Amino acid sequence: MPSLYRYHGTASTSIFITIMKITHCSLRLFLPASLLGFAICASVPLLSWKKQIITKDFISEGVAVSDMDGDGVSDLIAGHLWFKGPDFTTAIQYRPGKAHSIDGYIEDSFINWADDLNGDKKNDLLMVGWPGKTISLYLNPGKIGEEWKSHKIITEAATESPIWIDLTGDKKNEIVCMQQGKFGYYSADWADVTKPWTFTAISEKRSGSPYVHGLGAGDLNSDGKPDIIEKDGWFEQPATLPGTWAYHKFSQQCRGGSQMLVHDYDKDGDNDVVTSLDGHGYGLGWYQNDGKEKSFTFSYHEILPADAKKKGANDLQFSQLHSLAMADIDKDGRMDFVTGKRYWAHGKNDPGSLDPALTVVFYNRQEGDSIKWESSIIDQDGGVGCDVVATDLNNDGKVDVAVGSKKGVFVIRQ
Numbered sequence: 001m002p003s004l005y006r007y008h009g010t011a012s013t014s015i016f017i018t019i020m021k022i023t024h025c026s027l028r029l030f031l032p033a034s035l036l037g038f039a040i041c042a043s044v045p046l047l048s049w050k051k052q053i054i055t056k057d058f059i060s061e062g063v064a065v066s067d068m069d070g071d072g073v074s075d076l077i078a079g080h081l082w083f084k085g086p087d088f089t090t091a092i093q094y095r096p097g098k099a100h101s102i103d104g105y106i107e108d109s110f111i112n113w114a115d116d117l118n119g120d121k122k123n124d125l126l127m128v129g130w131p132g133k134t135i136s137l138y139l140n141p142g143k144i145g146e147e148w149k150s151h152k153i154i155t156e157a158a159t160e161s162p163i164w165i166d167l168t169g170d171k172k173n174e175i176v177c178m179q180q181g182k183f184g185y186y187s188a189d190w191a192d193v194t195k196p197w198t199f200t201a202i203s204e205k206r207s208g209s210p211y212v213h214g215l216g217a218g219d220l221n222s223d224g225k226p227d228i229i230e231k232d233g234w235f236e237q238p239a240t241l242p243g244t245w246a247y248h249k250f251s252q253q254c255r256g257g258s259q260m261l262v263h264d265y266d267k268d269g270d271n272d273v274v275t276s277l278d279g280h281g282y283g284l285g286w287y288q289n290d291g292k293e294k295s296f297t298f299s300y301h302e303i304l305p306a307d308a309k310k311k312g313a314n315d316l317q318f319s320q321l322h323s324l325a326m327a328d329i330d331k332d333g334r335m336d337f338v339t340g341k342r343y344w345a346h347g348k349n350d351p352g353s354l355d356p357a358l359t360v361v362f363y364n365r366q367e368g369d370s371i372k373w374e375s376s377i378i379d380q381d382g383g384v385g386c387d388v389v390a391t392d393l394n395n396d397g398k399v400d401v402a403v404g405s406k407k408g409v410f411v412i413r414q
């Protein structure tokens with residue numbers, strides 16, 4: 001039943017993490033290297049982060065940030081609760097649900113998106129559940145205390161990180177994911193968004209499993225039309241829909257991570273891709289677009305090695321990079337991103353699963369015509385879950401980070 005209450009006990013605990021400027025390898029960051037199993041020893045930006053633990057309960061593997069009650073202030077949505085901004089100390093239950101043991105899963109809340117789906121100017125929620133299963137729409141009644149009506153709009157949404165994006169250019173978002181092993185997208189009937197959504201396949205059958213890792217959407221060949229990216233290559237959107245989506249293979253093959261982030265990271269006029277290589281193992285890199293002259297092929301650059309024993313940016317290495325989100329975090333005009341560990345994804349069975357649940361920002365620094373990524377740990381006990389968010393939570397012009405994971409729900413503010 002819907003209810004409004006203040007979170008007691010586990011809520012509202014704040015800790016300060018201040019990152020000092022460190023320019024010599026002999027200095028250590030605020031975290032004891034012995035605890036983390038590695039040293040951090042390069043120049044990191046002078047940014048200060050403050051963590052707020054909203055709840056230590058495991059209620060979602062993802063969060064959304066949006067104004068739920070129309071007061072113009074961003075709220076935080078995680079699973080069956082939304083937390084009223086700007087302090088997030090009041091939890092409002094809008095649908096049935098409860099906290100779960102971290103040894104299991106929250107089957108109905110891996111990824112959360114907030115948007116006004118039915119055009120009544122109130123933001124609604126899309127909940128992505130267990131890979132290969134449902135996506136539910138919860139329509140916002142506009143009154144606190146009323147339960148939101150749920151509609152099962154999709155019964156099979158495969159891949160581990162579906163995407164909410166305007167793929168077709170009609171100014172309405174689609175959901176990019178898989179069905180019956182094929183990549184494609186679900187479209188709503190915008191006259192009635194509660195009706196089952198329609199799937200359009202863009203590939204042949206590529207997998208017999210719903211647990212496909214690595215998915216992105218964005219324009220890779222500079223024709224203004226978003227393409228679909230998977231772990232080993234990308235599907236080029238045809239000039240007119242429907243049509244044949246030509247497949248282009250990447251030079252690098254991998255097990256697949258999670259969100260594949262498309263942006264012109266090196267600022268040379270074409271879009272590149274940042275991706276983790278294995279959402280349950282090691283590896284992080286970026287594909288640099290070789291440009292039109294080279295028919296939009298891509299050159300791979302390592303950020304963190306796939307080899308667990310080797311270290312990457314700023315002598316850092318960690319596993320289970322199962323969520324990535326981009327934002328220009330230091331506002332220098334170059335796109336950065338945040339990722340971290342999906343703590344306890346398969347209990348203690350994933351490589352490095354007992355290591356600290358890091359949340360890490362990677363800053364984009366120009367190095368010739370390429371990029372030197374500078375890593376900076378902003379939290380060591382939260383991770384990222386399946387759907388980390390990087391956005392300005394309190395309207396102060398600074399990008400913050402919000403996490404739902406098996407460590408609970410957290411915000412880490414600049």
Ligand SMILES: [Ca+2]
Binds near residue numbers: 115119
């Ligand atoms: Ca609405």
Ligand SMILES: [Ca+2]
Binds near residue numbers: 220221222236
């Ligand atoms: Ca394109």
Ligand SMILES: [Ca+2]
Binds near residue numbers: 266270272288289
């Ligand atoms: Ca580029």
Ligand SMILES: [Ca+2]
Binds near residue numbers: 328329333336
């Ligand atoms: Ca930046």
